[in-house]
Amino acid sequence: MPPDRQNDLHEVHTESGVMVAMRDGVRLSCDVYLPAKTGIPLDGTFPVLLQRTPYGKTRKDLVLEALFFTSHGYATVLQDCRARYESEGEFTKYTDEGEDGYDTMAWLAQQRWHGGKVGTYGLSYSAHTQAAAACLNPPNLGCMWLDSGGFSNAFLNACRNGGAFELRQLTWAYKEAVESREAYADPVVRTAIRSQNIFDWFKRLPWKKGHSPLQWTPDYEDYLLDIWARENFNDYWKQIGLCAEEYYDVFSDVPQVHMSAWYDPYSRTATDNYVALAGMKKGPVTLLMGPWTHGQRAVTHSGNVDLGGSAIIDNNLAEDFNHLRLRFFDRWLKEVDNGLEDDPPVKLFVMGGGSGRKNFQQRLDHGGQWRSEQEWPLARALNTSFYLQPNGGLAAEHPQGPNPPDEYLFDPERPVPTIGGNISSGEPVMAAGGFDQRESEEFFGAEQTFLPLGARPDVLVFQTTPLEGDVEVTGPVTVQLWISSSAVDTDFTAKLIDVYPPSTDYAEGYALNLTDGILRVKFRNSWERTELMTPGEVYNVEVGMLPISNRFLKGHRIRLDISSSNFPRFDVNGNTGENPGTSPARVTALNSVYHDENRASHVLLPVVPNP
Structure with a gap:
């Protein structure tokens, strides 16, 4: 024009x-x-x-x-x-x-x-x-x-996610309560809300009615606690405003x-x-x-x-x-x-x-x-399995032999801190976007040792050898895991990372988060009803990740991190089978991920062939 x-x-x-x-x-x-x-x-x-x-x-x-x-x-x-x-x-x-x-x-x-x-x-x-x-x-x-x-x-994305609750809903509610009609009408209410330390409140979850930073704005407190408590997919989540897919036939x-x-x-x-x-x-x-x-x-x-x-x-x-x-x-x-x-x-x-x-x-x-x-997902993208290997490898080859599983203790009192990701309205508690996956003082919940997340004993790291050529991944990403736990319920998280090699500017390299996902295991077969695990029994589960488009350059590594928490992005599973939005009960779980020839855990990447 x-x-x-x-x-x-x-x-x-x-x-x-x-x-x-x-x-x-x-x-x-x-x-x-x-x-x-x-x-x-x-x-x-x-x-x-x-x-x-x-x-x-x-x-x-x-x-x-x-x-x-x-x-x-x-x-x-x-x-x-x-x-x-x-x-x-x-x-x-x-x-x-x-x-x-x-x-x-x-x-x-x-x-x-x-x-x-x-x-x-x-x-x-x-x-x-x-x-x-x-x-x-x-x-x-x-x-x-x-x-x-x-x-x-909204149950599957951006409100709940894989059965977990996205805690950016809490920061949104608090910030909008500060700007609410009640806060503007009553200076006492306004002063009370604005004086709250939201970081302290994130250390005291779940929030309780009448005992939260929203207590002075009951409409906001009621809606938040209500939606947090609704952990099963039902008619509530199928309402207009929450679930367009229920209305696609009549959608304009x-x-x-x-x-x-x-x-x-x-x-x-x-x-x-x-x-x-x-x-x-x-x-x-x-x-x-x-x-x-x-x-x-x-x-x-x-x-x-x-x-x-x-x-x-x-x-x-x-x-x-x-x-x-x-x-x-x-x-x-x-x-x-x-x-x-x-x-x-x-x-x-x-x-x-x-x-x-x-x-x-x-x-x-x-x-x-x-x-x-001309379309999405791309017709020419090839869904390619990258298998978890012993000793932290990730490769296109199917694992061989009866490899022992990787195990870690997941302590809900010490969750893995969120370092970037697909977040909105999370400030000041969480930051959106791509970051080197290393703890630092700018990230809520980071430990003062400020070491890489991959060094934590409750984060399993699987990565390829340095790539021999560029690899483009464009489309939805899923992870198939064979898992077991000492608990009746737990979460498994997945994070896809582009690992830069060491350089003059980044002597330790740079581990760039691209996309992530989570599954609350009691929802492994259905969002409508929960099924608790039998401790020690092995289950096949799928962790969905958000779509991505990224070119991994020659010399980089494709990395997949597996853990059981990503806080404060998601609420932390107490491993008891109860909803962490309503129950403070927490126990430590011993979680295992299998990668043997019969239980070949893998990430499915939509690889776009080079032109």
């Missing part, structure tokens, strides 16, 4: 605090941005853009987006979600967003400036609100840009972008939604996967790893993110013939290929590049 010309842009008129009634009478507050001239809204109708947010519709970045789109000829509406900021009602996370979104679009259809179709957009929770509304198929929904959210299944068939990133907690949500909906809908349905942490599409680094100047959207995929989305909305809401539908349906960033040096910001130069694809 030709560059914007200032004379083509509209002025913007804003109507603030417009109250819109939902079906139950609760009113939600909207700010309406309309194209204008000399301060007066223009006559006529316009395509409409809607963002529904719990983070405050007057937040500067959201306002700037609205001004941008409105200046380009859209009526843009920002709405505070139920019970947030200027909106009425009681707070219930996720589960009211379907009906509230549908009702808001019905109200939009009645406005004089409504041009017939509504496009939705927004990051994270604002993507959840879009998917929730789409499950009800609003008649005037025209297209969607879901950025890092829109739960495919409109043009839609599912966007996420390799260090984002919603990478599986985006790819799962894309795979299912691209096969069912005319759409078109497209997928965009970057290398960022949650929402950080304009910075080149993820954690302590730099992906290079090409990693960001700005001046790579478009002038900037607003213009990237503008092209999408112009095509599907204004019917501008800009060739968008001719673009390949999948755009992804393949990480790796950098110099491996330390850049001027003291980050590892990991590098990478964008690539277009």
